[in-house]
Amino acid sequence: MDEIEKRISSFVQLGQFLSQFSRTEIAAKAAIAHNDIFFDGFKHQLKLAEEHNNWFTRENLLFACESWAKALTEENINTWISKEKLLSTSNQKVAIVMAGNIPLVGFHDFLAVLISGHSVIAKLSSNDKHLLPFLAKYLEYTNPDFKGKISFINEKLKGFDAVIATGSNNTARYFEYYFKDKPNIIRKNRNSVAILTGEESENDMESLSEDVFRYFGLGCRSVSKIFIPRDYNFDSFFKGMFQQQEIIQNAKYANNYDYNKAVYLMSEFDILENGFLMIKEDESYASPIASVFYEYYDNTDDLKIKLYEDRDQIQCIVAKDFLENEIPFGQTQHPNLWDYADGVNTLNFLSNI
Structure with missing residues (x-):
């Protein structure tokens, strides 16, 4: 050997x-x-x-x-x-x-x-x-x-x-x-995003909840932002997230939820929330703990251009039949050894020093 x-x-x-x-x-x-x-x-x-x-x-x-x-x-x-x-x-x-x-x-x-x-x-x-x-x-x-x-x-x-x-x-x-x-x-810093169309299945949304909540959303592969069409109905999103409701039993998560909710309310931001997760319209990618940002898109071509221009801020893109290198719902925390952080081939770097 x-x-x-x-x-x-x-x-x-x-x-x-x-x-x-x-x-x-x-x-x-x-x-x-x-x-x-x-x-x-x-x-x-x-x-x-x-x-x-x-x-x-x-x-x-x-x-x-x-x-x-x-x-x-x-x-x-x-x-x-x-x-x-x-x-x-x-x-x-x-x-x-x-x-x-x-x-x-x-x-x-x-x-x-x-x-x-x-x-x-x-x-x-x-x-x-x-x-x-x-x-x-x-x-x-x-x-x-x-x-x-x-x-x-x-x-x-x-x-x-x-x-x-x-x-x-x-x-x-x-x-x-x-x-x-x-x-x-x-x-x-990098964050991960999900592209929603409103056509996702119940299973898709439940799988997305794993991408949002695994490791309390602290990982760079955790989805911290969703892109949605103008007429998007959030009911299916919140229904999918609901299976993670026990997360609020974690004291540290609950403290962050309460604090960030208070900040949003005092700032008079418009938010939607379900008792353990808040969503807020925001162009940023890095959302605070217990919250997910959302941004509307009008057509997919413009969205693809935006994601390409912002690629240095994005770790994973969760979607279905949207991009070649997309990740299926529920799979962000299951990378292969060759799925490199920031897209930089660590092994190639190490082979050439």
């Missing part, structure tokens, strides 16, 4: 390990490597992550585990890397500045750096600091070659050859200045 195959095998084993942690049950499976050392420990890390960050509910933590378990198959990884020429080994050290908005949000960059043969220096967000270091230890057990190639730091980054950094538009300006002398990928 060559070096690349060994790295692939390690991540496949990690996927099998994560498959034991699902929303339906957490149960050890026979023949999973190193379960005696890591299974109970990862259960504990999930508990710590939930206690540390109120946005990281058990449901969302396990959803993230499920998603990565499905992604980390030998077939998926081989399909992903097939178009790039990976190095058997590398002396390059790649720094990753990770966001912390959703569980394991930095894992794709972490995976890409290691599968490319480089070493990773990860600066974790304080909001998401429990899971990845533990999973890194699992990888080191499956492949001792990873030892010495993975480090997590809290202090200032140093001794790196390239960097991948994710943050807000404000922090991105700092990143662009600070990392200007190194090969880099700098990611900024």
Whole structure:
């Protein structure tokens, strides 16, 4: 087995390990490597992550585990890397500045750096600091070659050859200045949108509710804005959203809902709401928690032009038979390994540094 195959095998084993942690049950499976050392420990890390960050509910933590378990198959990884020429080994050290908005949000960059043969220096967000270091230890057990190639730091980054950094538009300006002398990928704020026609089925709208509410709408792949025709009737939209009504039971979400509703009412904005979600007409893409913006369109050609012009602000477009690269309703939080954030091919970048 060559070096690349060994790295692939390690991540496949990690996927099998994560498959034991699902929303339906957490149960050890026979023949999973190193379960005696890591299974109970990862259960504990999930508990710590939930206690540390109120946005990281058990449901969302396990959803993230499920998603990565499905992604980390030998077939998926081989399909992903097939178009790039990976190095058997590398002396390059790649720094990753990770966001912390959703569980394991930095894992794709972490995976890409290691599968490319480089070493990773990860600066974790304080909001998401429990899971990845533990999973890194699992990888080191499956492949001792990873030892010495993975480090997590809290202090200032140093001794790196390239960097991948994710943050807000404000922090991105700092990143662009600070990392200007190194090969880099700098990611900024992005949001996802849905294109509605009024012809959507009940199932479409219920599926869209997953795109809106998964991770409380905190992910860049979460739908924060809808585009609708002038004569759109919101009844079907709110009916589809209704199956997510239990979200208001989360205290942190409820506080944001109450606060943002108060702001809208005091500002005398026109809003529609159903007790756990507000919608407001607004040209912006980034809506506050517990709200979705909407904007009218008069014809689809003009809308396509607008979306193209605003492409640097948009992560995903949810639609049905509207655009070539659209995402089906309910699928924004199920990206393939080759669905890159901001449309920037991370693996190609890492293969050429």
